[in-house]
Amino acid sequence: xxxxxxxxxxxxxxxxxxxxxxxxxxxxxxxxxxxxxxxxxxxxxxxxxxxxxxxxxxxxxxxxxxxxxxxxxxxxxxxxxxxxxxxxxxxxxxxxxxxxxxxxxxxxxxxxxxxxxxxxxxxxxxxxxxxxxxxxxxxxxxxxxxxxxxxxxxxxxxxxxxxxxxxxxxxxxxxxxxxxxxxxxxxxxxxxxxxxxxxxxxxxxxxxxxxxxxxxxxxxxxxxxxxxxxxxxxxxxxxxxxxxxxxxxxxxxxxxxxxxxxxxxxxxxxxxxxxxxxxxxxxxxxxxxxxxxxxxxxxxxxxxxxxxxxxxxxxxxxxxxxxxxxxxxxxxxxxxxxxxxxxxxxxxxxxxxxxxxxxxxxxxxxxxxxxxxxxxxxxxxxxxxxxxxxxxxxxxxxxxxxxxxxxxxxxxxxxxxxxxxxxx
Numbered sequence: 001x002x003x004x005x006x007x008x009x010x011x012x013x014x015x016x017x018x019x020x021x022x023x024x025x026x027x028x029x030x031x032x033x034x035x036x037x038x039x040x041x042x043x044x045x046x047x048x049x050x051x052x053x054x055x056x057x058x059x060x061x062x063x064x065x066x067x068x069x070x071x072x073x074x075x076x077x078x079x080x081x082x083x084x085x086x087x088x089x090x091x092x093x094x095x096x097x098x099x100x101x102x103x104x105x106x107x108x109x110x111x112x113x114x115x116x117x118x119x120x121x122x123x124x125x126x127x128x129x130x131x132x133x134x135x136x137x138x139x140x141x142x143x144x145x146x147x148x149x150x151x152x153x154x155x156x157x158x159x160x161x162x163x164x165x166x167x168x169x170x171x172x173x174x175x176x177x178x179x180x181x182x183x184x185x186x187x188x189x190x191x192x193x194x195x196x197x198x199x200x201x202x203x204x205x206x207x208x209x210x211x212x213x214x215x216x217x218x219x220x221x222x223x224x225x226x227x228x229x230x231x232x233x234x235x236x237x238x239x240x241x242x243x244x245x246x247x248x249x250x251x252x253x254x255x256x257x258x259x260x261x262x263x264x265x266x267x268x269x270x271x272x273x274x275x276x277x278x279x280x281x282x283x284x285x286x287x288x289x290x291x292x293x294x295x296x297x298x299x300x301x302x303x304x305x306x307x308x309x310x311x312x313x314x315x316x317x318x319x320x321x322x323x324x325x326x327x328x329x330x331x332x333x334x335x336x337x338x339x340x341x342x343x344x345x346x347x348x349x350x351x352x353x354x355x356x357x358x359x360x361x362x363x364x365x366x367x368x369x370x371x372x373x374x375x376x377x378x379x380x381x382x383x384x385x386x387x388x389x390x391x392x393x394x395x396x397x398x399x400x401x402x403x404x405x406x407x408x409x410x411x412x413x414x415x416x417x418x419x420x421x422x423x424x
Contacts, residue, residue, distance in 0.1 A: 009056055009076035011084045012110040015091055017062070019069040021100030025060045028073070031097040032058065036090050044086060054078050055087070073104070084109055154188055155181070158196055159206030166193035174215035174240075176263075177207060179229060182252035183219075190256040195219075198229065203236050211237040217266055218242045221250040224344060234273055241266040247346050327401070327417060331355065335403050336424040338381040343405075348382030351401075355379065366390070370397045379403065386418055 017028065033046055042048065049055035056076030062069050073091070077084045088106040096102055158165035164181040172194035178184060180197050187195045198207060210216065218233050220226030222245040233239050243266035245251050246258065254262070327335075334355050342349065348366045350358045350373075358377065361369045363384040370377065370393050379401035380394060386404040391414050394402050403419045411418060 009078055009112055011077045011079070011081070012112060013073075013075040013077060013084065013088045013091075013106060014108055014110060015073040015075075015088070015104050015106045017060075017069075017071050017073060017097075017102065017104050019062075019097055019100050019102045021069065021098070022064050022067060023062070023069050023098045023100060023102075025062060027098045028060045028062065028071075029058055031094055031102070032073075032091065035094045035096075039090055039093070040086060044083065044090075046087075049079075049087075069100075154193065155184060159204075159209070161199070161204040161206040163196055163199050163204060163206055165196040168193040169196055169210075172214070174217060175210060176217045176219050177233070178219050178251050179221060179226070180252070183250070186252045186254065187259065190259055192259070203233055207233070208237045211239060215240045217263070219244075219251055219262065221245050222247045223250075230272065231276065234269060234276075239269040241268060242272045243267065247344070327419070331401075332424055335379065335381055335401065335419065336421070339403055339405075339421055339424065342381060342383040344383065346383050348380060348384070350377055351379040351381065352376070353378040367393045370394060370399070373397065386420070391416065391418070 036046055038045075046055060050057075054077070056078075059074040060071065062071035075087070077087065079087065088109055091104050091106060094102060094104050154167050155164055156167060157163065158169055164184045166184060166188055169175060174194065176187065176192065176195045178187065178195055178197050180199060184195050184197045187193075196207070196210070198204060207216075216237065216239050218230060218239055218241070220229050220242075226244055230242055230244075234242075243262045245254055245262060249258075251259075338349050338351075346363050348361050348363050350361065350369070352358055355378070359369075363382050366380070366382060366384075367390060370380075375398045377394075377397055377399050380399055381403040384404055385406050385408050386402055387408045391402065391409050395414060395416060399416060401417045401419065403424070405420060407418060407420050407423075409418070
């Protein structure tokens with residue numbers, strides 16, 4: 001009897017069998033050939049199909065328990081779909097095997113090529129993954145890897161606190177103090193090697209000792225943590241200059257141009273100390289926007305005022321009370337909450353007459369946004385200073401309320417209601 005190789009089979013007929021009695025495998029195979037003989041015509045005769053190799057060897061597995069026999073039948077086929085389905089359906093007409101009643105059910109006809117295709121796809125994925133892992137990188141990746149390795153090799157541990165530092169700390173007259181190891185790596189990447197990290201929230205003794213010998217520039221992140229580090233260093237060490245990363249950015253994220261721009265715009269420690277004292281009276285006052293004022297260049301606001309002129313902050317108690325009379329309690333609470341939400345974001349809320357949010361824009365784009373919007377804006381709340389130019393633009397757009405962190409304009413020269421965190 002011929003048989004088909006499993007390799008050349010296209011389909012597998014799988015059937016289950018239940019027999020009310022005890023039979024053996026030869027009984028089942030004999031019943032299949034005997035009861036299907038002549039049923040499907042000469043072209044689909046099972047014996048002829050086996051001889052020609054179009055039907056493979058019929059595999060029968062049975063198990064007898066409690067006087068009943070059950071099992072399954074597997075038949076490989078190289079016929080087409082329709083002919084294979086006909087052969088499978090023919091098995092279900094078998095009702096008796098030997099002296100016992102029987103019931104055969106074809107559970108499924110499996111396409112061997114589908115399972116082979118799945119194996120091919122799975123193996124192809126594995127091969128591709130291995131190839132990508134071991135594939136030779138391009139020249140840029142090689143250069144970046146070598147450059148990073150060199151930068152890491154250049155990092156040394158300086159002082160008794162073993163702080164991450166560049167190789168030129170002892171040779172340079174000026175030293176840049178940053179917050180962490182990643183900041184040191186980024187500055188080394190861009191050729192700045194006289195850099196050392198605090199490596200923590202508190203100022204180590206190594207930095208304090210170094211500040212007595214060299215010119216120190218503090219370079220911190222553009223967040224509240226950076227501001228707190230500035231305040232601590234000013235108290236415990238002899239700092240000469242201070243600079244910050246742009247708001248919301250960290251030193252380790254900066255590009256070369258941003259690093260050099262920040263270092264060019266550094267301020268003296270005296271300027272920073274004066275602004276901190278002026279803004280928070282010795283403490284951190286979130287309502288005054290200290291984070292924004294760190295970037296101010298030139299004389300501090302106190303020095304900008306001409307002698308004898310009216311105090312533009314206009315925070316005398318009687319004037320504050322007079323201004324509060326022009327705003328309802330509900331409006332005051334809503335505007336104050338929005339102002340607190342904007343602290344440190346350098347953003348601006350644009351509101352309608354019901355104090356519903358029309359949009360949020362960066363403070364740097366506030367003037368251009370008002371010019372493009374025209375009318376329809378009732379109030380503006382923003383993280384910045386209220387100056388003359390902004391007041392004129394807002395008046396031209398019909399704005400009624402302008403709320404900022406501090407005030408740098410005379411109240412008598414405008415029809416708008418101008419408020420800060422204090423006056424609210």
